[in-house]
Amino acid sequence: MQSKSKPGVLIAGLFLAAFLGAVSAYFMLPRSAQAPLNATVLKQPRLLPEFDLIDQDGHDYTRENMTGHWSLVFFGFTNCPDICPTTLNLLATVKTLLADLDETMRPAIMLVSVDPMRDTVEKLEPYVRHFDPDFIAITGDLTEIQALTTAMGVAVSYQPMGDSYTVDHTAAVFLVNPDASMAAVLGAPHDPKILAEDYRRIVRPR
Amino acid sequence: MQLNGATFALWILVSLASLAITASCTGPDDIIVTQAWVRDVPPGAHMTAGYLSIENKNAVDLVITRVDSNDFEAAEIHVTRITDGMAKMRRIGQLEIPAGKRMLFEPGGPHLMLIKPTREFSPGDTVSITLVFRDGKRLAVDLIVKQDSSE
Numbered sequence: 001m002q003s004k005s006k007p008g009v010l011i012a013g014l015f016l017a018a019f020l021g022a023v024s025a026y027f028m029l030p031r032s033a034q035a036p037l038n039a040t041v042l043k044q045p046r047l048l049p050e051f052d053l054i055d056q057d058g059h060d061y062t063r064e065n066m067t068g069h070w071s072l073v074f075f076g077f078t079n080c081p082d083i084c085p086t087t088l089n090l091l092a093t094v095k096t097l098l099a100d101l102d103e104t105m106r107p108a109i110m111l112v113s114v115d116p117m118r119d120t121v122e123k124l125e126p127y128v129r130h131f132d133p134d135f136i137a138i139t140g141d142l143t144e145i146q147a148l149t150t151a152m153g154v155a156v157s158y159q160p161m162g163d164s165y166t167v168d169h170t171a172a173v174f175l176v177n178p179d180a181s182m183a184a185v186l187g188a189p190h191d192p193k194i195l196a197e198d199y200r201r202i203v204r205p206r
Numbered sequence: 207m208q209l210n211g212a213t214f215a216l217w218i219l220v221s222l223a224s225l226a227i228t229a230s231c232t233g234p235d236d237i238i239v240t241q242a243w244v245r246d247v248p249p250g251a252h253m254t255a256g257y258l259s260i261e262n263k264n265a266v267d268l269v270i271t272r273v274d275s276n277d278f279e280a281a282e283i284h285v286t287r288i289t290d291g292m293a294k295m296r297r298i299g300q301l302e303i304p305a306g307k308r309m310l311f312e313p314g315g316p317h318l319m320l321i322k323p324t325r326e327f328s329p330g331d332t333v334s335i336t337l338v339f340r341d342g343k344r345l346a347v348d349l350i351v352k353q354d355s356s357e
Binding site for chain 2 (some may be wrong): 060068078079080082083085086088091122123124125126127129130131155157159161162166168170171172185189
């Protein structure tokens with residue numbers, strides 16, 4: 001009996017060793033070889049369309065403004081009491097978690113209003129600054145906003161609410177690369193630590 | 207009266223129990239509300255969301271049918287649902303808390319939609335709301351104003 005179990009133990013031992021070896025190798029891999037925890041990385045980054053909007057300071061904001069740096073983009077609106085402030089606070093935390101990065105590798109963080117009818121520059125400036133003084137908010141003509149939402153796959157739907165309306169919208173955070181191309185989608189619900197880690201794994205800052 | 211060991215232990219227990227309730231509330235002892243907070247209204251916004259944990263220690267289901275507040279022009283119950291990646295917020299007319307269960311109002315889920323503050327407040331202040339139940343019970347709740355849930 002004893003002689004029959006020996007090969008079994010040996011094989012089990014080899015499998016265990018191989019498994020442990022693989023696990024160790026994975027964790028010893030450079031971060032760039034580790035897959036993101038939650039983000040969906042596009043096989044080919046998708047160049048954003050040209051658009052003509054304005055930022056919270058009333059300055060023109062176009063696709064050109066998104067080149068030269070990474071951006072984390074969230075679509076929301078100021079008449080949203082729950083998910084939008086929650087996400088903006090979360091993104092402020094993500095910014096803190098990435099503060100150790102070189103300035104050129106840190107993301108710009110941007111809110112795109114899906115409710116440009118009510119979200120004027122005057123409304124957006126104090127709103128977005130409340131979450132972080134560096135945050136950007138953009139608004140403008142609805143057709144220009146729609147060019148962006150359509151291209152990025154952001155669903156937007158206006159729903160009556162009382163004597164006003166609310167806006168259903170895709171809650172993902174989008175990662176745009178320095179070529180103003182959509183590189184990844186980070187789906188909701190979000191965790192700031194996971195979001196920051198995924199940023200590092202995709203952007204691979206040196 | 208001599209303070210014996212049992213009385214002292216009971217005193218400690220009661221003190222700890224009262225400390226466990228982080229937001230004050232007056233009303234039936236069989237409804238326990240904790241972790242009640244409201245997000246500070248961002249400038250430019252006219253509404254905010256309130257959150258809390260409510261435990262129904264009754265043997266019967268509780269139904270919240272209305273929310274009253276002097277600190278806001280209107281107070282409603284809303285729920286955020288994320289379906290296929292899309293966030294949708296809807297008003298719900300009533301919220302049921304089954305017997306023996308706890309309901310959590312939290313970011314990304316059920317929340318109190320508090321519309322148009324009637325006065326100014328900032329982090330550290332408290333605002334007051336009253337939960338009204340179908341059976342006529344009323345429960346006053348103080349919500350602590352915070353910038354964010356992480357505080």
